Amino acid sequence: MMRGRALRRTRPGRGRHTLGGTPSRHQEHVLYFTDRGIEELEKRRGEEEVTFEWLAEQLRTFVDLNPDFEVPVERLATWLARLDDEDDEE
Numbered sequence: 001m002m003r004g005r006a007l008r009r010t011r012p013g014r015g016r017h018t019l020g021g022t023p024s025r026h027q028e029h030v031l032y033f034t035d036r037g038i039e040e041l042e043k044r045r046g047e048e049e050v051t052f053e054w055l056a057e058q059l060r061t062f063v064d065l066n067p068d069f070e071v072p073v074e075r076l077a078t079w080l081a082r083l084d085d086e087d088d089e090e
Contacts, residue, residue, distance in 0.1 A: 056077070059073050059076075
């Protein structure tokens with residue numbers, strides 16, 4: 001799978017990304033060219049609030065239309081569901 005051109009970004013705070021600076025070993029984050037979709041989502045719909053029920057339905061619809069993405073969507077959904085599980089943290 002071709003991932004595109006990688007760019008370096010820093011992660012100064014949880015969930016926030018900015019260009020520049022000198023990242024520490026724990027802050028460095030690789031941004032792939034294909035992350036444009038995530039940034040577009042944030043830009044276009046970042047102010048909206050949704051429920052996880054709505055998100056689950058959208059993910060099901062996406063997988064119905066794009067069955068090749070069933071495994072990655074399942075992994076994303078599982079990851080989101082378990083974000084607060086302390087037992088899963090390494």
